Amino acid sequence: MxxxxxxxxxxxxxxxxxxxxxxxxxxxxxxxxxxxxxxxxxxxxxxGALTRVGAVFRPGSVGVSTLAALAVPEEHLEQVAALVSAHPEVNHNYQRDHRFNVWFVATATDRESLKAVIEDIEAETGLDVLCLPMLESFCLDLGFGLQWS
Amino acid sequence: MVVTWRDRRLIEALADGLPLAARPYAELGRMAGMDEDEVIERIQAMIAKGIITRFGVIVRHHELGYRANAMVVWDIPDDDVARVGEAMADFPFVTLCYRRVRRPPLWPYNLFCMIHGRERETVLEQVEQVARGCGLENARRDILFSLRRFKQRGAIYRRDWPALELAAGTGG
Known part of the structure; x- marks a missing residue:
């Protein structure tokens, strides 16, 4: 760099x-x-260092979103992750080292659309989605101070 | 805090970011069906109203060497969570801090914070600092490091757009 x-x-x-x-x-x-x-x-x-030049929105100010998790058997991980990522409403999707190993954020215009996305993912994967919507934010995303050392 | 329907079209056009072209706001306007000045005014207004909390480059931590990305989750009594959340957000290395719904017995945790670091050990030490600083030495908690990113982009909201406007907007 x-x-x-x-x-x-x-x-x-x-x-x-x-x-x-x-x-x-x-x-x-x-x-x-x-x-x-x-x-x-x-x-x-x-x-890959730059995602985009763009906007970060205050949580909950545009549309409705939720953090969600799935406990996916290791042998189905790739397949399930691809199914989840294929939804345009899913904007983040990460694997984490936990029994709940697939973590994603889904965003839609309203509650009904968001519910429909979650239900689609449950139907496609045959797994229950753990939905963890935000109740309160304690810090705004003001960027990230990079240290280059 | 009102996001109008025209704002939504602009937000959708912005999901993949500002085009890397000499007149990017004009290009966004073409996608959203409005002129360059309106694009700029709407973004300014959304910043002024606090709908957009920041507007600029969005980095990928992992590619910049921040490979230890921890989501730290805590089980905090509901009547204490506001105090703890505010104290946690004051740590400079805590990038996000949210209270979320808990789902017992599967998921007992109600407070989430994110820490991005270069080394796993450093991040673990930072989690201890947070625990000591917020009086949470005995709180139930878990640390979930990310192993892989499957997807990261801006949110889009277009599911409910009338079909006509969709066709006139991004062209697909």
């Missing part, structure tokens, strides 16, 4: 310019040109 890549990831987690040429404004702050910034962001995306 070069210095430009690090600065892009570090200094632009919040307050990304809302201007007609935002990448040119980022470039000006970093003392390079617009194409250099765009190329660097594409490279960060290709290497």
């Amino acid at each position: 070069d210095d430009l890549g690090r600065r892009l990831l570090d200094e632009f987690q919040r307050g990304f310019p809302l201007t007609l040429r935002p990448y040119a404004d980022v470039a000006a702050r970093l003392g390079v040109d617009e194409d250099t910034v765009l190329d660097a962001l594409r490279a960060l995306k290709d290497m």
Whole structure:
């Protein structure tokens, strides 16, 4: 990772310019040109370090979501994970080292749609989904201070 | 806090992120059926209203060497969970902290926090720091490290869009 890549990831987690040429404004702050910034962001995306330039929403402010978990027998893990990920309403899906080993977040416009997604996943996998909706948030996602050492 | 129907179209267009092109807001506008100025104004308004909590680069911790990603879950008495949640959120290495529904007997835990670190040992030590700092030495807890990421993207909300608008929006 070069210095430009690090600065892009570090200094632009919040307050990304809302201007007609935002990448040119980022470039000006970093003392390079617009194409250099765009190329660097594409490279960060290709290497997987950058998910996207985008918005993080306050939980519960747009649509309805839930964290959910499945206890999947090891031999069916790949298959079940693929079934879960295939739903467009599922935006995160992770394997964790626990009896409940598949953890995902599902988001929909309203309660009924969310319930339908969970029921589809239960029908497809033959497993009960443990739904753990959020009741209260104690910190906002304000970005992540990276340490490069 | 109202998210309008036009906001939702924009949020959907944003799910895969700001296009990496010279005029990204114009491109988002093409996807959402609005002009560049409206896109910018709507994003500004959602930031001002606190609907968008941050707008910028979203990193993948794992690819940057933060391979120890722990979800730490705690069983805290309901009448104490607000105090504990706020204290936990003050630790700089705690990135998210939520109270969630518990599902006994399968799932007794009601407080969740996330810690991303480079080393598993460091993260385990940070969990101990949180436990000591919040007076939770004796609380029931579990630590779930992530082993693999199957999927990570922005949420989309389009299931309920009228078909006509969907066709006019992203083109699929």
